[in-house]
Amino acid sequence: GVDLFLFHPHTDPDISESDLRAMADKIAAAGLSVGSLVAPVWPGTVGGSAFGSADDRKNFVLAIEKACRISKILNDHGVRKSGIIRIDTAGGVDAFLEDPAGNTKKIAETFREAGKIAQQNGERLAAEGEICWGGMHSWKAMLDTLEATGMPDVVGFQADLAHTYLYLMGYNAPEAALLQPGYTDEEFWPAYKTLTDALRPWTIDFHVAQNDGTVHGTGSHDKTGRHCPADDPNGKLDIAKASTYWLQEADKRGIKHICWDGCMFPNETLEKQGTWNTILGAMIKVDEAI
Template sequence: MSDATHAMPKLHNAMWPGLVGKEEGSDHPPISLDRMLELTAAAEVNGQKFEGIDCFLFHPHTDPDASEDELKALADKVASHGLKIGSLVAPVWPGTVGASAMGSTEDTEKFKLAIEKACRIAKIFNDHGVREYGVIRIDSATGTETWFEDPAGSTAKIAATFQEAGKIAAGYGERLAAEGEICWAGMHSWRDVLNLLEAVDMPQTVGFQADLAHTYLYLMGYNAPEHALLKDGYSEEEFYAAYKTMTDALRPWTIDFHVAQNDGTVHGTGAHDKTGRHCPADDPNGKLDITKCSGYWLEGAKDRGIKHICWDGCMFPNEMLEQSGTWNTILDAMVKVRGAHGWA
């Protein structure tokens, strides 16, 4: 079936690859939102273009305390490129607005404040018309080291914070998607994130954000060897059996999805360390059949309210991000995913 019959899900590009792992004064400085929008809008594959972006709600791209007029101007700018806004990344981390979801009362109040600010921005974008779908992405905003000191107690603390955050989001008509990534406490393995979501027990409001690159590391048991589903040297048959086990468990919770590639290594830059390495879509060392693996997550996606998918390729060299060919290759991978698994 050709992609022409599949209007959904919409194809989005993430803006945070211009920020995550980037450092001022280095050879990989932040790339402005304006430039990321230009690169996104310029990409084209057989007449298909990106249809939207997902936004990172922190400096230098978006001031979480920006005025309504400033946010409307940002919305106008995005719309001027023929793009929509989808999911928003809440500034939940220490050093931004928020703090640890399993920290002190002061920390958890900061975490909830970050959700409040993200929901406020979402409402302004919604009222403007540039945003018609998407979720607000969160994580536990703390590393794994402290979590391991008291796994059960730590998960209970995160769950309690996520429940309070979920109440805030529900009041705005928003949903929260917890990012599955091995660097986040309580979300560092497929089994632990499942335990966390079940503890939160708000399936209509708090769900899962699956990223192909990050969830590949779940299979290998990085940061949680006891939950590994594969060992090095696995066969193709073993891989897809393990992949089915993981996706069957997490797919019912999945309300946001990132297309990505991973070469099986752990990588980090700057403050964002020990995470799954995102690779170019056509990386010869990529471990994933992007189109086939996406299908495991997108089964039933329409029924879960997913209306777009987003590319995520963090910590690519700036030189690579500035090349038009990079984005055309990414868009081509996205088109193939929708062609195989999309809907009318």
């Protein structure tokens, strides 16, 4: 199936019900389903920073309302049977670090407000661990944000193998690094256990991915984890083994599907059948490993 990004040029956040149902019909006709939805929480879409101005935070919550309208239609249609609504704090690291404690409090308030709307609509929200967002820029900051929000049944974490690799390295927060460059395999897995033990209880959605240890981004998504092809020779992760650390007892946390995130691939790569065969092969290995 597919996870959906709720903004242009993908899915219009204000799409009419008839157009959305027509799209759902096409997806269902191909024997596919819809999973998680990405809410348009960023400035320049619908939303604004979760620790920004009053208007920013109001727009953040509005983005969740729009996502919930779409999720309800897709659920009623029958094409969507699993998944969460993905969010970020949508504010930069530098702005966050001007007042970490105060901004964590603001994020928690915004996330709780958004969480109430999600809960009223039978949905859950998951923050994807991208290092470019303040209050999510390290594994410790992410944990602080989730704990401050305090809605474990509604607001959780979306673990992406590429992004969380950079948590290990402390790319945007050296003080939170669990590994140093040049680490050995013997050092890697205990560090990975520390990371996953901390965030796994909050993990309600999962992205299979590969990372070569570099960062990549454009615009507001600057310096975030680079997604690589599943068979990239420079890939740092044993995808299947790493996934088992995150997906222990996944069913108890309501995870019913996993997603491949390869959003940084050029279209010519995505239009090759071989790319998808490799991706599906990697995902099947994950499924078998758990």
